[in-house]
Amino acid sequence: MGVINRGIRNAFRNMTRTGSIVFILAISISLALVMLLSMKAVQLKIESVKSSIGNTITVSPAGVRGFEGGGELITEDNIATISNIAHVSGIVETLSDRLTPETDTDLEASLEMGSFGKRMQEKDSAASSDSSSSSVDVPVADSTRPEPKMSINVTGTNDTSNTNALGVTSLSITSGELFSGNEDTNIAILGTELATKNGLTVGSTFTAYDTTITVIGIYDSGNTFTNSSIIMPIKTLQTLSDQAGLVSSVIVESDSMDNIATVQSDLETNLGDAVDVVSSQDTVSETIEPLENIKTITFYSLIGSLVAGSIIIFLTMLMIVRERRREIGALKAIGASNTTVILQFITESLTLTFLASIVGIIGGFAFSNPVLNALVSSSTTSSVTQPGGSGGMPGGGGELMAKAVGSAQGMQNTLNDLQTIIGFDVIIYGILAAFVIAVIGSSIPAFFISKIRPAEVMRSE
Amino acid sequence: MLEVKNVKKEFKSGDNVVSAVNDISFSVSQGKFVSIIGKSGSGKSTLLALLGALDRPTSGEIIVDKNDIAKMNENQQVKYRSKKIGFIFQNYNLIPNLSALENVMIAMEFAGVPKKAGIERAKKLLESVGITEDKHDRRPGKLSGGEQQRVAIARALANEPKLILADEPTGNLDSQTGKMIFDLLHKLSRSENTTIVAVTHDLSIAGKTDMTFKLKDGKLIN
Numbered sequence: 001m002g003v004i005n006r007g008i009r010n011a012f013r014n015m016t017r018t019g020s021i022v023f024i025l026a027i028s029i030s031l032a033l034v035m036l037l038s039m040k041a042v043q044l045k046i047e048s049v050k051s052s053i054g055n056t057i058t059v060s061p062a063g064v065r066g067f068e069g070g071g072e073l074i075t076e077d078n079i080a081t082i083s084n085i086a087h088v089s090g091i092v093e094t095l096s097d098r099l100t101p102e103t104d105t106d107l108e109a110s111l112e113m114g115s116f117g118k119r120m121q122e123k124d125s126a127a128s129s130d131s132s133s134s135s136v137d138v139p140v141a142d143s144t145r146p147e148p149k150m151s152i153n154v155t156g157t158n159d160t161s162n163t164n165a166l167g168v169t170s171l172s173i174t175s176g177e178l179f180s181g182n183e184d185t186n187i188a189i190l191g192t193e194l195a196t197k198n199g200l201t202v203g204s205t206f207t208a209y210d211t212t213i214t215v216i217g218i219y220d221s222g223n224t225f226t227n228s229s230i231i232m233p234i235k236t237l238q239t240l241s242d243q244a245g246l247v248s249s250v251i252v253e254s255d256s257m258d259n260i261a262t263v264q265s266d267l268e269t270n271l272g273d274a275v276d277v278v279s280s281q282d283t284v285s286e287t288i289e290p291l292e293n294i295k296t297i298t299f300y301s302l303i304g305s306l307v308a309g310s311i312i313i314f315l316t317m318l319m320i321v322r323e324r325r326r327e328i329g330a331l332k333a334i335g336a337s338n339t340t341v342i343l344q345f346i347t348e349s350l351t352l353t354f355l356a357s358i359v360g361i362i363g364g365f366a367f368s369n370p371v372l373n374a375l376v377s378s379s380t381t382s383s384v385t386q387p388g389g390s391g392g393m394p395g396g397g398g399e400l401m402a403k404a405v406g407s408a409q410g411m412q413n414t415l416n417d418l419q420t421i422i423g424f425d426v427i428i429y430g431i432l433a434a435f436v437i438a439v440i441g442s443s444i445p446a447f448f449i450s451k452i453r454p455a456e457v458m459r460s461e
Numbered sequence: 462m463l464e465v466k467n468v469k470k471e472f473k474s475g476d477n478v479v480s481a482v483n484d485i486s487f488s489v490s491q492g493k494f495v496s497i498i499g500k501s502g503s504g505k506s507t508l509l510a511l512l513g514a515l516d517r518p519t520s521g522e523i524i525v526d527k528n529d530i531a532k533m534n535e536n537q538q539v540k541y542r543s544k545k546i547g548f549i550f551q552n553y554n555l556i557p558n559l560s561a562l563e564n565v566m567i568a569m570e571f572a573g574v575p576k577k578a579g580i581e582r583a584k585k586l587l588e589s590v591g592i593t594e595d596k597h598d599r600r601p602g603k604l605s606g607g608e609q610q611r612v613a614i615a616r617a618l619a620n621e622p623k624l625i626l627a628d629e630p631t632g633n634l635d636s637q638t639g640k641m642i643f644d645l646l647h648k649l650s651r652s653e654n655t656t657i658v659a660v661t662h663d664l665s666i667a668g669k670t671d672m673t674f675k676l677k678d679g680k681l682i683n
Binding site for chain 1: 506509510513515516536539540542543544548550552554556557558559567568570571572616620628
């Protein structure tokens, strides 16, 4: 029977009190653990979001969104200006166009028109008629008008490895190969659905812009819209579409996350109002704002739980020390040192918190995800806004619209995907939290123990 | 063996200084049974606390086994209490969640006695004070007052102390049990050659000890 043994046994002297203390302390430890797990999950997600979006800035023509709006495309001079800005480490250019089957190409669109596509086509046609003869009433759905057709999107790029510039999260070649991006030859890669619809394989040719183009690869991007499109070298598309030197979007890469704001500012200064400049930081900030809020809440809740736990054990031990004042005096009178008595009480405190941590860890396992989901739910209600309307045109709205929609969906998914990771380290965290609580909570009672003099106990006899 | 020289203990009470023990001197040879009598507040318990190194005198010397305990540092006093002194309290002060055997063993644990040797000695001591083996594993709450005081005496004897200090050892017991406890202490002082200093109100008991000191207002009056 040593001091540790006595400390452990003392924890069970009054089972009702022990049960109550363990229960209350377990709630505190459980809450601390839930907050720790939530904070960890949120921190991992923030890092993941930041690394996935990268150090990029998107430059797009002012007033243009996809194939809507108006204005001037970005010119060679603009790109030269961008290249000369300090801390710019890379530029990815893209140009978008649409091919109308039978008119511009012999390809048949793989996307079905559907009610959405038809409605948008009819709106476009009606708007076009209104602007050409505003004094004449033209019915929206004219039976003499030719049946609208789905167009096929074409994207030119100088870097096929940059999937962000193509508005997708991944792009895998199912057959053939990618082009490097700097070619000026009549080659293209086709999405799987467009290739299948037209019976094209690697080496096949098709006609677009009155030119024969060779298919060098078939890709799968994981989404129907992009798999129904064509990707070709940007110089090829510029030449074929008579848009030499023009691009519809530039992804500018900064040499580090720290310089993004400087590069963004320089771009805005040098390019003026002709372009819209949006940095990934803007997107990240918007995306991770709810996450940062959750992180802040969980951090303060974690501190609060630990403080509450420490106060619970502090008050408990203080009560026990006061109650056993005579016993402490007797122990000292028969030869116990201060260290021995303090160690005995700290062991008792550790036993109580250890028991509470076991219950708390089970509670942490059970409640971490529901609590995190509740935090996410309340956070998204106040912070996340959905994109206004579909905003697209038949068959979608090009890469910028895809990015905008993708960003909003990504933000929602970012929050919905949040899950706490429960592993062996959780048990370590729980026991560590219990140890910290026990030591902090016992420190002042230990001081009181050291001040109890056996002679005072004799006088109170 | 025990020599007290001009010991004073003063306490501050507001602006006043109260002398609980006022210039006391006496000596007791080894194996004697000494009683200290006096009214409440006469300084009996304070003197006992000073002899047991539970408190420090304001001035004077307390020499036990040629060592002045008043000059010892805290660690030395802890060792002194664990090895040279045995305490017996009026309220027994046994640890409630330990068995009778463990209550005796705990004193030996503090003195550094190995566990196995401690168990054997604790059993013998309990037997010697009249606690039979069937009661060794009982907790204090399951023992009578007399039995608890016997366990406390066994605990006081655990480390073969030179000096046993007893504060009203029969104060909570009925007269018959009190007499039995007194007889036990008397017998031990003879058999173990242990010096016993007992504070008591009971003049009939005090009259049977080897020496009796009477305290009044902190002073020894005979």
